[in-house]
Amino acid sequence: MKILLTNDDGIQATGIRSLAKRLSRSHEVTIVAPESNRSGVSHSITWLTPVRIRERETIENVSSFCTSGTPADCVVAAATISGIDRFDLVLSGINHGQNLGVDIRYSGTLSAALEARVHGIPAMAISVVSEENPDFLAAVDFSESFVREYDWKKLPKHTVLNVNVPAIPRDKIRGISCTRPGGLIKRRWFEKKVNEWGEEEFWMRKEILHDSHDEDLDFVNVDKGFISVSPIDFFGSCDEAFRSSLCDDLRIFEEHWFAKDNEKLSVASCRE
Template sequence: MKRVLITNDDGIYAKGIEVLFFELRKEFEVIVVAPETEQSAVGHAITLINPLRLKKINRNGEFFGYAINGTPADCVKLAIKELVKEPLDLVVSGINLGANVGINVIYSGTVSAATEGTMMGVPSIAVSIDTFKDPDFRPAAKVARQIARMVIEKGLPDNTSLNVNVPAVPYEEIKGFAITKQGTSR
């Protein structure tokens, strides 16, 4: 079974990572390593001075994953270097609450976590849903699983991450995927 690391910048208790976890584990072995608290807009920051602490997290009486008192990039780096003993096939960061587009991508902990995975040699994608109000994360999670499967099967060009932004519509209304370049708008 293919192994997928998931993380985010909204924190381990965020609904988006929970929905992503349950969708991806239908097809993959999933390891969760995420920030203990919200880390939105931290960009690609890493922790240099303070020690990183790891905490096991249960949800509904079951082991869910590990929380780290650091940034999303810290989570990916620590997971790949120290926690996960077997090679990973993919890193998925998300599901972020709100789209990551234009110049805001630079500030995104979600996108930066995927970038860190790519820098460490693991194909990586960031997934965001284009809403802040009452999101249904399930369509974005289904899209994430589709794209995860494609990336694992076909790979990505070297030094390339995918930043996937999913509209806040029912899954059946999503008409397909388009690859674009990052915009510069704010």
């Protein structure tokens, strides 16, 4: 497949580099990502100023470009550089930090995937739920296998998949859940500080709140050790027939994914 990788953490982020290294073994991969961290910009686009697009060496055998724009700009830039029909799939991530519940309203990671869908390209956003130094292995393994096995023609016209992977070792993942975003909200405020020059500065602070713990919510499943896969429609809804179909597909994929793990363990055991 011809795959475009983008993100909101920036072209040098560990998540996108890890994913590029793995996928480039069997796919034609192109990276177009922001030149610096653009987290939390949602679906903003650069409209009143020009966007710089520069080729950048990052991963061996992977064509890479960085832009001065937003994650959504990066998808537009990729379509401009290579043509809309160039790519079979867009993957946004792997994001360093969660995109659960209300986060989807702020997420540049998810917005890049949605922008790809505007251009008619199937897309998936992937995040690791950690603010510290996450282990990306489980997210990379899931992405590689799911890209290969899922029938991307099933994805409805305006829908993307939003994947959140618990920040736990690969062998501790309990399963894969078809979920929906919700229940998790954030109250925000500015905290005033005085800098070294005596000037007042205001820093954003947040408090995480939960107003629901329904079993099918994304954050509930991640907290239990499951990979969360939420179908998200560009217009804020999701076709229920597709959701049901996706849940069935994820159950089948889960069986295959864990079966491969067992095969690897058996082989390792025999070698010992």
